[in-house]
Amino acid sequence: MTIKEYLKKFEEGDERALSKIITIIENGYEESKEILEYIGKRTGKAYRIGITGPQGSGKSTLIAKLAKRLLSKFKEIGIIACDPSSPFSFGALLGDRIRMNELFLEKGIFIRSMATRGSLNGLAYKTKEVADILDAFGKEIIIIETIGVGQVEVEISNLVDTTIVVFVPESGDGIQVLKAGLTEIGDIFVVNKSDRIGADILFYELKNLIEMSYQNSKWKPPVILTQAVNNYGIEELEKEIINHYNYLIENNLLEEKRKKAVIRELVNNFENEILKILWQSERVKKLFEKVVEEVWEKKITIEEGVKKLIKEVKYVK
Amino acid sequence: MEKKKIKILIAKPGLDGHDRGAKVVARGLRDAGFEVIYTGLHQTPEMIVNTAIQEDVDIIGLSILSGAHMTIFPEVLRLLKEKGATDIHLFGGGIIPDEDKEKLYQMGVGKLFDPGTKISEIVEYINNLFKEKVSE
Ligand code: B12
Numbered sequence: 547m548t549i550k551e552y553l554k555k556f557e558e559g560d561e562r563a564l565s566k567i568i569t570i571i572e573n574g575y576e577e578s579k580e581i582l583e584y585i586g587k588r589t590g591k592a593y594r595i596g597i598t599g600p601q602g603s604g605k606s607t608l609i610a611k612l613a614k615r616l617l618s619k620f621k622e623i624g625i626i627a628c629d630p631s632s633p634f635s636f637g638a639l640l641g642d643r644i645r646m647n648e649l650f651l652e653k654g655i656f657i658r659s660m661a662t663r664g665s666l667n668g669l670a671y672k673t674k675e676v677a678d679i680l681d682a683f684g685k686e687i688i689i690i691e692t693i694g695v696g697q698v699e700v701e702i703s704n705l706v707d708t709t710i711v712v713f714v715p716e717s718g719d720g721i722q723v724l725k726a727g728l729t730e731i732g733d734i735f736v737v738n739k740s741d742r743i744g745a746d747i748l749f750y751e752l753k754n755l756i757e758m759s760y761q762n763s764k765w766k767p768p769v770i771l772t773q774a775v776n777n778y779g780i781e782e783l784e785k786e787i788i789n790h791y792n793y794l795i796e797n798n799l800l801e802e803k804r805k806k807a808v809i810r811e812l813v814n815n816f817e818n819e820i821l822k823i824l825w826q827s828e829r830v831k832k833l834f835e836k837v838v839e840e841v842w843e844k845k846i847t848i849e850e851g852v853k854k855l856i857k858e859v860k861y862v863k
Numbered sequence: 864m865e866k867k868k869i870k871i872l873i874a875k876p877g878l879d880g881h882d883r884g885a886k887v888v889a890r891g892l893r894d895a896g897f898e899v900i901y902t903g904l905h906q907t908p909e910m911i912v913n914t915a916i917q918e919d920v921d922i923i924g925l926s927i928l929s930g931a932h933m934t935i936f937p938e939v940l941r942l943l944k945e946k947g948a949t950d951i952h953l954f955g956g957g958i959i960p961d962e963d964k965e966k967l968y969q970m971g972v973g974k975l976f977d978p979g980t981k982i983s984e985i986v987e988y989i990n991n992l993f994k995e996k997v998s999e
């Protein structure tokens with residue numbers, strides 16, 4: 547099939563075309579450009595929810611229960627579940643679906659597992675593009691699961707409208723975990739596995755910390771106790787997502803947030819391209835080698851070397 | 864440009880709990896560099912085919928030790944055909960008597976592996992499959 551034919555089927559709502567198009571983007575095939583141009587004009591309708599938190603905290607289970615609940619309000623839901631690729635074999639074992647069995651036969655639910663393939667930000671490389679594709683396909687809600695981040699991978703919050711951070715009693719070391727970057731990106735905090743010992747303590751610690759950190763903020767992130775396996779607390783989670791959505795809308799923040807993300811992406815891509823162009827220049831490469839020697843022989847300082855290189859930049863086409 | 868990654872769905876249909884083989888194979892194929900999706904126990908043919916389509920896998924591998932192979936394999940084949948997804952290769956392993964294997968091969972099922980199979984044999988089979996596919 548040609549890309550035109552795939553896109554036509556995609557427009558008709560054909561799941562297999564959707565799936566094939568995701569594969570093309572995920573693998574960076576030549577046709578990607580044409581597809582992204584098509585997709586880019588059709589995004590912006592879906593509401594995007596991100597779920598992050600330590601591995602094994604119950605993210606996939608929560609997503610299954612949440613999606614099931616959301617089905618009573620929304621017909622079309624897309625789920626992207628990221629899992630790590632092995633740094634040794636480059637293979638991956640994608641197991642998030644094990645917890646999502648109850649969704650497999652739901653019409654309107656589309657689940658795609660993605661391996662990180664070396665990406666280090668807790669998401670797969672093309673997660674954003676795949677979310678855009680699901681959006682253009684007509685999914686009303688898109689839920690994205692990270693690989694189960696530790697502390698620094700906060701990229702997810704730039705990709706979604708509402709970020710949910712999941713903790714569990716055994717995420718351990720109480721406060722230490724809470725102090726890490728994750729407490730700064732959450733719009734909603736969940737203490738899952740609240741059937742386990744220590745959940746109450748974590749809940750109050752988290753609540754205190756959030757109240758302090760968000761004193762001057764208009765949005766006060768709620769903290770919720772859940773038991774995903776027992777379908778407990780999911781109603782409240784859904785309610786808080788809707789609250790956060792309303793907050794964003796009422797304060798005109800949704801568009802602002804999304805525009806910020808566009809700016810970020812543009813800056814990132816622009817900078818990457820510039821670097822690529824610079825390093826492709828023979829003149830820059832040559833001068834760089836010369837500067838290395840001069841600095842090494844202590845003829846000039848690093849700063850002077852940089853100045854020399856910058857002067858060369860204007861000759862780069 | 865990135866090379867095509869081979870994606871494999873390892874599915875464990877049926878009501879029994881014999882998932883050791885499926886897990887061993889899933890992990891082994893991951894370690895051999897494939898992207899493997901494992902969906903857990905009790906998968907119906909509909910669940911398997913839906914998953915295969917959404918994940919756009921190249922191969923489905925079924926693990927069946929319960930004796931239900933003569934109903935499950937044909938049903939998965941039928942659903943693949945119904946959904947126009949016959950390009951997805953179907954194979955598997957478990958406890959499957961030789962005479963049943965023959966019948967399943969006739970229907971178009973790929974190789975069926977016995978207990979005691981080494982992962983390297985499975986990897987070799989998949990790699991050969993793809994050599995053929997690419998050169999077609
Ligand atoms: C361990 C085992 C169990 C364990 C299962 C634990 C688990 N989580 O898996 C327990 C104790 C729970 C169990 C229970 C039962 N079992 Co049992 N069990 C076995 C046993 C001894 C070994 C299976 C095993 O795990 N092998 C190790 C794994 C790694 O090997 P494998 O699964 O064969 O996989 C290899 C290959 O077959 C192939 N392969 C397998 N799947 C796939 C998939 C793909 C894609 C590929 C490429 C290759 C591939 O590659 C793998 C690696 O070499 C077999 C007998 C046997 N020798 O096989 C009986 C056996 C499967 N069980 C049997 C039965 C009857 C039962 C019970 C119904 C009652 C009973 N008699 O105990 C219950 C069912 C309970 C239930 N609800 O499921 C029968 C099935 C008979 C049949 N098919 O007609 C067997 C054959 C024993 C027998 N001879 O009677 N069992």
Ligand SMILES: Nc1nc2c(ncn2[C@@H]2O[C@H](COP(=O)(O)OP(=O)(O)O)[C@@H](O)[C@H]2O)c(=O)[nH]1
Pocket residue numbers: 599600601602603604605606607608642645694738739740741742772773774775776
């Ligand atoms: N005790 C308990 N276990 C849970 C709960 N929620 C999920 N689990 C279990 O925790 C394990 C990891 O869940 P999973 O959803 O895969 O976590 P993920 O890695 O964050 O996606 C699974 O065995 C779940 O069944 C819960 O509320 N209580």
Ligand SMILES: [Mg+2]
Pocket residue numbers: 605606607641642691
């Ligand atoms: Mg998960």
